Amino acid sequence: MVQIYRDEDCRFDVERERLIQRLGEVLATDDLLVEHEQLRPYECDGLSGYRVLPKVAVIPHTVDQVHQILAICHDLEVPVVTRGAGTSLSAGSLPHPQGVLLSMARFNRILELDPERRLAKVEPGVRNLAVSEAAAPHGLYYAPDPSSQIACSIGGNVAENAGGVHCLKYGLTVHNVVAATLITIDGETITLGGESLDAPGLDLLAAIHGSEGMLGVITDITVKLLPHPPVRSVLLASFNDVERAGTAVAAIIAAGIIPAGLEMMDGPAIQAAEDFVHAGYPTDAEAILIGEFDGNAGEVADQVEEVSTLLERHGAIEVRVARDDAEKARFWAGRKAAFPAVGRISPDYYCMDGTIPRKHLAHVLQRMRELSGEYGLPVVNVFHAGDGNLHPLVLYDGNVPGEFERTEELGGRILELCVEVGGTVTGEHGVGMEKINQMCVQFPAAEIEQFHALKAAFDPKGLLNPGKAIPTLNRCAEFGAMHVHHGQLPHPEIPRF
């Protein structure tokens, strides 16, 4: 198992009683959790294989309290881990054993919704889907739709730069947030971005996206809202091999068409989803593509016609265009239920998040099959085909001794494979604690040092979410993946063991 916190991550000298006393001066008893049983619900996030109890957890009501909590932690040099809805799939909000777990759950109000200007200002604890629900009466919605959108918070979405199934056309969180207010660990309030289409100075708003709570605490976020497209069409194409499906995706892009969503599932995923939700998927297919097209009526009609022809020309054995809203929903239902469907056929599953240049899909799937055989662990694939983001699900049984460790190792090998073909270890779930070792594979030491230097510009004492997202060079040296340039380790002054 990935070594969770290392000695250097736990270098803090925290006096628990003094910390509790200071926090007690700004928080009511109900908002300051100190007892073992009170802290237990916070010991993990969506990646429950990793568990650590924080020293204390705080659930403030006001921005002023957040300021004071950070001031106390800064003063006493106590680590702070910020948590939204706790749905992270990479242990990004795993508590620190010496630190404060700062829950933003009470910041759950939509502060302003301006349909005329298509902007919404929300607190970070607002659920992703709640924004679209509030905007719906005005014919508007918030585009990024991570699969956890019913539960995940906007603050967490910014911290992870969350994606979803509509990224290729509508972008990630970073493309849909226009402004945010950040409180730094030393208590400064900084406005990032603004309501205009750009802002003076460095693009700190971009830097905060995907920063995994390492740079500051966000207290409000302004997102742009998009008009609901007048027409939406969904089609389902089946293939008798995965490579053909991959080629068909490339052909759609080459024809100049950017689908609103384009998802692929492999044979085992199709079977599991069909058994679970009865979406009407062809269970004899080796791969299916689900494509969504939106826009005005003329545009959608043009695209659906052209894509259907392309799919057939590239070997689709069947192309079905949904005839009504119920059928559209059915086509999507299987994909959206893929994870719980896999949960029915295996005691546990482990979800990966590598992204690759799409042209390497066939090679990567082949290598994954080989690795799956080598480890004796089945792998089921769902895939954001449009943008190359893979979600292989490794099936395992956590009750079998050693199986989680082998799963993790297989997962690591899959991520390294993604890096090898020019991709990345994480497309949208974040590094957190989970993929911290694989960062050593993706980045040489000089880049890692530059990341640490940027972090120190925001947080010189290293109090925000220590031990996550960016590995220490010691960790990399120990992981054995340090990149060696010209036969010399960079920074020879750093001890290695």
Added chain:
Amino acid sequence: MTSGTDRSNELIAAVSTAAEAGTALCIRGGASKAFYGRSPTGEPLDVAGHRGIVSYEPTELVLTARAGTRLRAIEAELRKADQMMPFEPPHFSGGRATLGGAIATGLSGPARPWTGSARDFVLGIRLINGRGEHLRFGGEVMKNVAGYDIARLATGSLGMLGVLTEISLKVLPRPAATATRTLELPAEQGFAQVEEAYCAGAPVTAAMHDGERLYIRLGGTQGAVDAGLERLGGDHLGDADAFWTGLRDHTLPFFLAAGPPLWRISLPPQTPPPRLPGTRILDWNGQTAWHRTEADAASVFAATAECGGHATLFRGGPRDANVFQPLPHANRRLHEHIKAAFDPGHICNPGRMYEGL
């Protein structure tokens, strides 16, 4: 498809030497935007020779090129596959503009409100920081959250974090059909109609007002453009490409005529521009005002801030004081720390964005 010349080793050596000697460097591509930002200082460091498209695969929607590659060369290559840089980077002077300059300034053309900005399309960069280290951030894939997003942070940083050497961009298909219409409407009413048409599904890709009429461009499938045109009405504009390129590159008469300094005023949606003396045209459906005024910088900054926007002294006028909207104190301090994290010796384009950075 690697072509061109790789001068990265020379550039690394030049930055390392400058770092040791504490020599300030003025990073320069095609010098097409030499007018932009505060007065350049330091020894010129020429990046234009480091050029060539490193990889481009239309079906991946990704292009990687060295920083000195001319925008024209990239546009010509993209056009062969019917693709484009959707943020329409301005060239400003003939054919010299480079990709490095486009990304370092982070400027975007008329399509920006609908298709996104330069930083929205940056996927990865290589950068020589102020210590002479050649670093790679981001990559060539659409979704990537490994490490901080330094690629987007460097976009628009005016060289203050280091020397860009290579950039990977997301590119998109060119629309199959485009059309431009003009409507005799006052600005506010015209922009409201554009917004209405967009919300009804019209594929708007540009909307500007020249003080007399509204110009609106649609781009998409033929069916989408036809439906949008039917809704909008107005008069067909001939040679529309030349018009929009003229707006993008500032070759319309408004920009070319002799006169007061040019300001760029960036505004929240549906916000009238500040009252200032002089003349102006409006782009980005009213969210950018190009204003030519003799008003002093302090009053332009103050009037713009009151509208919730920010102002840039874009071309002409005094360049030794602030040309960008001054930053609030805490933000300014953070900028100083970030500068130090990348360029502790202050050798990369010092003072080009703000004094002391």
